[in-house]
Amino acid sequence: MAPDSTPAGLEEHQGELVIVTGMTGAGRSTAAKELEDLGYFVVDNLPPELVGDVVRLVDEKQGVSQPVAAVVDVRAGVFFDSLRAQLAAKFPTRRTTLLFLEASDDILVRRQEAARRPHPLQGTGRLLEGIKQERAVMASLRGDADLVIDTTPLNVHQLTDKVANAFGTPETVKLRITVVSFGFKYGVPVDADLMADMRFLPNPHWVPELRQRTGMDADVATYVKDRGDAQEFLERYVPVIQTVGAGYLREGKRFMTVAIGCTGGKHRSVAMTEEIVARLRAAGLEAEATHRDLGRE
Incomplete structure (x- = not known):
C-alpha cells in the first residue's frame, strides 16, 4: 500500500486507532478478527507501551x-493509565477509540471452561x-x-x-464473491462454499x-453459454448464489x-465463470473471477 493511502471504503475511519480491551472471554479475539476483515492493521496481545511503536511503523x-x-x-496493568495521553x-x-468488551460472570466462567485455559489473574485460586x-x-x-459491548x-x-456496525462502512461490510474456475482433473478447490459441475455441457x-482457445475467447464463450441448457443453468444458479450470499451476510460472513x-x-x-460474474455484478454485487487452472494444459 502506498504511503498516505487509505484502504477502499475506510475513509470514515482513516487514521483511527482502536484499542480493544475488556474481560477475558468477552470476545476480544473475535472483535480483532472482524476489525482485520474491515481493513484495520491489527496487533493482538500487545503491551500498551509498544502501541506507539506499532503505530509509528504503520505510519x-x-x-x-x-x-x-x-x-x-x-x-x-497500570500502563493503561497514561496510554491515551x-x-x-x-x-x-x-x-x-477505546472499545471495551464485557460479559456477565457466569458467561465468562462458561466460556473460559470451554476454552480450557486458566484465567490470567486466577493463579492457584478459583476461576471466578x-x-x-x-x-x-x-x-x-x-x-x-468510548464504546462498551456487552x-x-x-x-x-x-x-x-456489532463491531462492523461501529467500525465498518458500506464498502467494507458488503459481501465479496469470488467465482473460481477449475479443472476436476487437478482436484477441487478446498475453500469452495458452493460448487457446480459444467461437464454436462x-x-x-x-x-x-x-481446442487451442480458452473460455476467455468470444467464440468459445458463445459455444458454451448460448445453449439452452447453459442459459437455464445460469438463470437458476445465479439466484441461488444471491440467496446464499444474503444468508451469509446475515450470519456475519x-x-x-x-x-x-x-x-x-x-x-x-x-x-x-465469466458469465456468472457478469450477472452478479449486474445485480449490484461485488464479484470477481479467478481461473485457477487456466494455462495448465
Missing part, C-alpha cells in the same frame, strides 16, 4: 491514513476469583471507554455485526477450431467462494 510503511487496532488485556501527544492526527479481580482492575478503564447475549456472528475440446468446474478448467468452467 512509515503504510501511511498515516491506515487504521490500526491493538488488542490489550488486563496483564497490561501518550498516543495523543505522539500521533495528534490519529483519533483513538480471577474474573472478579479482573473486573475490579478494569473498572476505571470501562468507565473511560457480549453476554451475543453469539460470534452477532458480535461481529458439450466440450469445446472436441471442436478442432476451438462477508466472503464467499463459488467454484465452477469442468474437466480441465480451460473452456466450459472459464466461460461460465
Whole structure:
C-alpha cells in the first residue's frame, strides 16, 4: 500500500486507532478478527507501551491514513493509565477509540471452561476469583471507554455485526464473491462454499477450431453459454448464489467462494465463470473471477 493511502471504503475511519480491551472471554479475539476483515492493521496481545511503536511503523510503511487496532488485556496493568495521553501527544492526527468488551460472570466462567485455559489473574485460586479481580482492575478503564459491548447475549456472528456496525462502512461490510474456475482433473478447490459441475455441457475440446482457445475467447464463450441448457443453468444458479450470499451476510460472513468446474478448467468452467460474474455484478454485487487452472494444459 502506498504511503498516505487509505484502504477502499475506510475513509470514515482513516487514521483511527482502536484499542480493544475488556474481560477475558468477552470476545476480544473475535472483535480483532472482524476489525482485520474491515481493513484495520491489527496487533493482538500487545503491551500498551509498544502501541506507539506499532503505530509509528504503520505510519512509515503504510501511511498515516491506515487504521490500526491493538488488542490489550488486563496483564497490561497500570500502563493503561497514561496510554491515551501518550498516543495523543505522539500521533495528534490519529483519533483513538477505546472499545471495551464485557460479559456477565457466569458467561465468562462458561466460556473460559470451554476454552480450557486458566484465567490470567486466577493463579492457584478459583476461576471466578480471577474474573472478579479482573473486573475490579478494569473498572476505571470501562468507565473511560468510548464504546462498551456487552457480549453476554451475543453469539460470534452477532458480535461481529456489532463491531462492523461501529467500525465498518458500506464498502467494507458488503459481501465479496469470488467465482473460481477449475479443472476436476487437478482436484477441487478446498475453500469452495458452493460448487457446480459444467461437464454436462458439450466440450469445446472436441471442436478442432476451438481446442487451442480458452473460455476467455468470444467464440468459445458463445459455444458454451448460448445453449439452452447453459442459459437455464445460469438463470437458476445465479439466484441461488444471491440467496446464499444474503444468508451469509446475515450470519456475519462477508466472503464467499463459488467454484465452477469442468474437466480441465480451460473452456466450459472459464466461460461460465465469466458469465456468472457478469450477472452478479449486474445485480449490484461485488464479484470477481479467478481461473485457477487456466494455462495448465
